[in-house]
Amino acid sequence: xxxxxxxxxxxxxxxxxxxxxxxxxxxxxxxxxxxxxxxxxxxxxxxxxxxxxxxxxxxxxxxxxxxxxxxxxxxxxxxxxxxxxxxxxxxxxxxxxxxxxxxxxxxxxxxxxxxxxxxxxxxxxxxxxxxxxxxxxxxxxxxxxxxxxxxxxxxxxxxxxxxxxxxxxxxxxxxxxxxxxxxxxxxxxxxxxxxxxxxxxxxxxxxxxxxxxxxxxxxxxxxxxxxxxxxxxxxxxxxxxxxxxxxxxxxxx
Numbered sequence: 001x002x003x004x005x006x007x008x009x010x011x012x013x014x015x016x017x018x019x020x021x022x023x024x025x026x027x028x029x030x031x032x033x034x035x036x037x038x039x040x041x042x043x044x045x046x047x048x049x050x051x052x053x054x055x056x057x058x059x060x061x062x063x064x065x066x067x068x069x070x071x072x073x074x075x076x077x078x079x080x081x082x083x084x085x086x087x088x089x090x091x092x093x094x095x096x097x098x099x100x101x102x103x104x105x106x107x108x109x110x111x112x113x114x115x116x117x118x119x120x121x122x123x124x125x126x127x128x129x130x131x132x133x134x135x136x137x138x139x140x141x142x143x144x145x146x147x148x149x150x151x152x153x154x155x156x157x158x159x160x161x162x163x164x165x166x167x168x169x170x171x172x173x174x175x176x177x178x179x180x181x182x183x184x185x186x187x188x189x190x191x192x193x194x195x196x197x198x199x200x201x202x203x204x205x206x207x208x209x210x211x212x213x214x215x216x217x218x219x220x221x222x223x224x225x226x227x228x229x230x231x232x233x234x235x236x237x238x239x240x241x242x243x244x245x246x247x248x249x250x251x252x253x
Contacts, residue, residue: 055197062078076204078206099136
């Protein structure tokens with residue numbers, strides 16, 4: 001058959017678009033929603049990874065669940081934390097922490113002297129705790145004489161929980177709580193290895209979204225019990241040291 005006698009070609013069917021191409025080009029409907037959701041999660045994850053590289057802890061951000069650190073760290077704040085040795089001031093001890101009650105410098109963190117730490121301890125039921133370091137004690141130390149009178153309900157070491165100190169570590173307290181954690185049964189003397197991170201700065205109210213989506217890490221019953229005993233809720237954190245979604249855990253201060 002000559003060229004002039006050839007039949008004209010039929011309609012050419014274009015290749016079907018791939019799923020990715022349809023997702024990328026969507027301008028309405030479920031695919032648009034999915035694309036925007038994936039983009040948002042990717043941005044949050046990227047920020048989390050950058051913060052992890054800078055802070056050395058995961059998750060590098062925690063959302064505050066309660067009010068024991070008011071007014072310096074408030075409920076629903078998002079707090080960025082780092083491993084203790086990073087960004088440590090000159091006044092810090094060998095672990096990178098500054099004691100609120102015994103430091104002779106003017107160093108302040110969240111409007112008051114002393115480092116604010118996130119800590120946990122073996123056997124604890126519930127989330128890690130975020131409170132301020134007051135002072136350090138040695139194993140067997142009678143630390144009653146070093147306490148602030150309004151932070152204990154005791155007349156001597158014998159009447160004070162965790163006194164003498166069962167081991168070396170830190171005495172801690174929420175800024176809005178009436179008594180030391182170690183005096184009201186919230187926690188034992190905090191060993192150095194139980195410190196997961198140090199709070200560096202806060203973003204007001206941004207933690208509310210995390211708490212709304214993923215919930216809190218402690219029960220309402222526990223929270224009410226501690227509130228009645230201390231004058232403020234226990235500081236708790238979920239996911240500090242692991243988990244926490246895309247880089248955001250939660251804390252009740």
